[in-house]
Amino acid sequence: MAFADVDGVRLFYTDDTDDTDAKDDTSDGSVLLLVHGWGSDSHEWSHHIPKLRERHRVIAVDLRGHGYSSSRDTGNTPRRMAADLAELLAGLGTGPVVAVGHSMGGQVVSHLAVEHPEAVRALVAVDPGYGFAEPVASGFPAMVAALRDGDTGAVAVEIDRWSYTPATPALIREWHRRRTLATPPHVLVEAFEAMFAVPGAIGVRPNSDGYLARRGCPVLSFWFDPGQAAWESGLFKDPRSRTVVWEGSGHRLHEERPAEFLLVVHNWLKALAGARA
Template sequence: MAFADVDGVRLFYTDDTDDAGDGAPGSVLLLVHGWGSDSHEWSHHIPALRKKHRVIAVDLRGHGHSSCRDTGNVPRRMAADLAELLAGLGTGPVVAVGHSMGGQVVSHLAVEHPGTVRALVAVDPGYGFGGPVAANFPAMVAALRGGDANAVAVGIDQWSYTPATPPLLREWHRRRTLATPPHVLVEAFEEMFAVPGAIGVRPHSDDFLARRDCPVLSFWFDPGQAAWESGLFKDPRSRTVVWEGSGHRLHEERPAEFLLVVNKWLKALAGARA
């Protein structure tokens, strides 16, 4: 267990490995959780990943065991926190893995902090929304600002699940969302989806994500979203994976399959680099 002081906040993170790795593209992994969650969502994956990789899992500012500030608890600043953390740990370029809001955070890291990200894995990321979904974001922000933000956030989170989602997973995330400071929930959600230029919605997503020049592996349950993102990839080793019927937290619903796909992709990247 460790904490790092970054920009006036104290970040909780773990740094684990059972094997030092071989210097290949997958040797250092950075795991980044989603909105209203924390690094415990990677508990399904860390024991297997640390057998071959150095694995850093962090609670973003305002989430889990990390502190926050009165303002500035937004994805772009969270990415800057991670860049400073990685520099302090001396990791060199990492494979950054981000779920939901974490997909935005690691994309900011890749674009705005050159040299920190070697490859990127985005898990049902919080970007690229359009149509009725995007049109409803301002009303969601108004609800978060106008009432009990934690209760509203729990309500918003219900879209994440399917009838097949384990009840334990629903309850775990409900409790994590209720424990997140309300102003952090509001700030982060609004910055993702409702401020001018927010990269959670199109076309701003397209312009920003096209600046990622590293290999990207993205997981989606919506084939339309996967097809859209595949048109933005710059590196030929990038690919999308579609798991129709899964919920938003597909990596937690299907952890063994998720690890199988990620490790196979990382191995292919290592082979291409050799």
Template sequence: MPYADVGEDVRLFYTDDGDGPPLLLVHGWGADSHQWSWHIDAFAARHRVIAVDLRGHGYSSVPATGNTPRAMAGDLHALLAGHLGVPQVVAVGHSMGAQVVSVLAVEHPARVRGIVAVDPGYGMTADIAAGFPQMIAGLRGEHAHTVAEQIDEWCTNAATPAVIRRWHKRRLYGMPPHVLAEAFEAMFTGPEAIGVRPASDDYLARRGCPVLSIWSDPERARWEAALLRDPASKVVCWEGSGHRLHEERAAEFVHLVERWARRLGW
């Protein structure tokens, strides 16, 4: 399987399957590119599918610092532009990955034809954000993985299959604690965080490309719909799904993304 050196201390693991208009698949916090095992073969039937482990995650390098969505987006740009020579992608990101691909689209707009944001890790309201400092303190404490598991409980509900719960729990316990803490903080409370409103509104409104946004929460779906500028953008809400709705409803997810990509000529 391929690796790419994209910085002084960052080596990314990625897979590259299929042929056709490229899709870039970007996992969420505390996961890795195995999260896309439900989807890669189906997408690869008509796309080149690049699935990457973000810095600090999976088989990629674990820097001592700098494990932030902005740095991760920079890594992806280096992977696409410098290592693979891919001029443009439709970038699919789940949760934190939706932040990462949004940063990629804002800071490197020519690189991104469109975004698929899967139950994105942005648009949090102040009442939810009030609990983040305590969570971050816990992630920096001696029981970081227990705290991470407690945070992860929010990602599931009665509809979530046990195998998905188990997979993500095991992955979290394999994560370096400092990466969990640093990435979570950078998403929501750090100086450049875009995960909480109104910072989310200001930054995401800068995305110039079409966005397909798929939510489990109808209120946050309505909120993002008001931010989208490109007429090819679309917001879908699968109310009742868990946070990992693309894993719970994998075939439906692939069908939805493929139909939207075709409308973009992708």
């Protein structure tokens, strides 16, 4: 494990790879950057890292204000988090990465791809926190007010209830409840507001449309909502991009179905490598 000092915060990250002969046979050469969601941390990827590092160098980071990373009094926004990641990757000398982001992490890696395109080879967005239309979008200002004026941790846990279905394992629910409660309240408020309730926030339409259309790299996105998937597919610029829809899954579908998730990602990265050859 390691820490990096970036813009006045200390970021925790892990940097893993397995030096085996099998890795040489199956890797497409991609470095993977794994980015968690709001109120979570890089432990979210514990289901996936052991398999991913068999084929790739895998960097998993705690975003500012989350997990073991520190925060500032202000500036705890997805756009600033993306700048942190660009600086981290430059310091590690990774070259362009495949950036994988869940929920708020989907916003963060999209900002990374738009604002720092030299850092991103491809994106994987997992039920990303962008592109919400009415009536969902109209409810975000009230959620921000509740986070700001009430018991922030308790309100955040209540907001997170929509993430689950009756089939979601209790372990996933409890793990995220505890991580949310451990996140500094000012970080939860500022990050959520920046995602969904400030001018130009890409969490809502139409702000999201023009901004996400600036992602020139290939994008693989996972959704449980087919309507959201159909909307995003119209914004792709690279013909190798695709959406995957798993109806009936919860918001954390990569944790609910980790083996299937890894298989789909692996096959898509393998196809990208073949297209480059």
